[in-house]
Amino acid sequence: xxxxxxxxxxxxxxxxxxxxxxxxxxxxxxxxxxxxxxxxxxxxxxxxxxxxxxxxxxxxxxxxxxxxxxxxxxxxxxxxxxxxxxxxxxxxxxxxxxxxxxxxxxxxxxxxxxxxxxxxxxxxxxxxxxxxxxxxxxxxxxxxxxxxxxxxxxxxxxxxxxxxxxxxxxxxxxxxxxxxxxxxxxxxxxxxxxxxxxxxxxxxxxxxxxxxxxxxxxxxxxxxxxxxxxxxxxxxxxxxxxxxxxxxxxxxxxxxxxxxxxxxxxxxxxxxxxxxxxxxxxxxxxxxxxxxxxxxxxxx
Numbered sequence: 001x002x003x004x005x006x007x008x009x010x011x012x013x014x015x016x017x018x019x020x021x022x023x024x025x026x027x028x029x030x031x032x033x034x035x036x037x038x039x040x041x042x043x044x045x046x047x048x049x050x051x052x053x054x055x056x057x058x059x060x061x062x063x064x065x066x067x068x069x070x071x072x073x074x075x076x077x078x079x080x081x082x083x084x085x086x087x088x089x090x091x092x093x094x095x096x097x098x099x100x101x102x103x104x105x106x107x108x109x110x111x112x113x114x115x116x117x118x119x120x121x122x123x124x125x126x127x128x129x130x131x132x133x134x135x136x137x138x139x140x141x142x143x144x145x146x147x148x149x150x151x152x153x154x155x156x157x158x159x160x161x162x163x164x165x166x167x168x169x170x171x172x173x174x175x176x177x178x179x180x181x182x183x184x185x186x187x188x189x190x191x192x193x194x195x196x197x198x199x200x201x202x203x204x205x206x207x208x209x210x211x212x213x214x215x216x217x218x219x220x221x222x223x224x225x226x227x228x229x230x231x232x233x234x235x236x237x238x239x240x241x242x243x244x245x246x247x248x249x250x251x252x253x254x255x256x257x258x259x260x261x262x263x264x265x266x267x268x269x270x271x272x273x274x275x276x277x278x279x280x281x282x283x284x285x286x287x288x289x290x291x292x293x294x295x296x297x298x299x300x
Contacts, residue, residue: 011067068092
């Protein structure tokens with residue numbers, strides 16, 4: 001297109017120098033023919049919902065979002081079903097969608113990759129549950145240990161050492177209480193398990209390239225479920241091998257795949273969506289919305 005309209009939604013807390021960020025991104029967009037650029041900053045009260053809605057109303061051709069996984073999730077949730085492409089510039093601690101789409105974590109490299117990249121349709125996932133308004137996620141939703149690790153990672157440590165802060169929080173929570181869960185995948189009979197954590201994923205790779213859900217891809221039209229159920233701390237080494245080595249069979253690790261997954265716990269548990277804590281509760285119901293989101297990915 002000869003002249004086009006871009007919107008940039010940035011979480012200013014994630015940028016050391018917001019003005020420099022604006023210059024860098026603005027210059028890159030102008031160099032590629034953007035005739036208009038609308039700028040939005042998220043706030044503590046609004047993680048990007050209103051900003052994405054205003055970009056949609058303005059009829060933009062591309063939304064560039066720069067922030068952590070939470071900001072990216074909120075913006076992508078609004079853009080799902082609109083056909084407007086979103087370009088992710090990783091600026092958070094996890095950056096899991098960017099990692100799973102092959103986008104560099106370096107700003108200049110990521111800018112070139114997404115602005116010169118290719119549009120790709122991926123799935124988003126509708127999510128509901130008790131004390132949770134209907135929403136969407138694009139990476140992972142989890143409860144139990146998974147959410148505790150995110151919740152207990154200190155913000156100051158994340159700023160200093162990045163995602164390694166989650167390693168500290170994981171060690172702290174290795175003996176997280178077991179919950180009894182009922183899992184229903186599509187129309188299959190419910191199954192019951194004792195679990196430390198349950199994670200529903202649209203993509204499968206964590207930081208440090210750990211393949212939590214090795215068969216999950218963002219555009220496969222299904223969602224994946226993993227149940228981690230070590231009964232004692234001594235079971236963790238084998239479980240970790242089960243995560244890292246795909247053929248390794250580990251009885252404390254189970255995976256499932258479907259289009260709709262419901263998780264119900266016997267008591268209230270901590271929960272998270274794409275790395276952001278949500279209200280604790282007892283249920284999560286996820287349903288894939290295939291090819292509902294257009295993302296800009298590196299051509300190679």
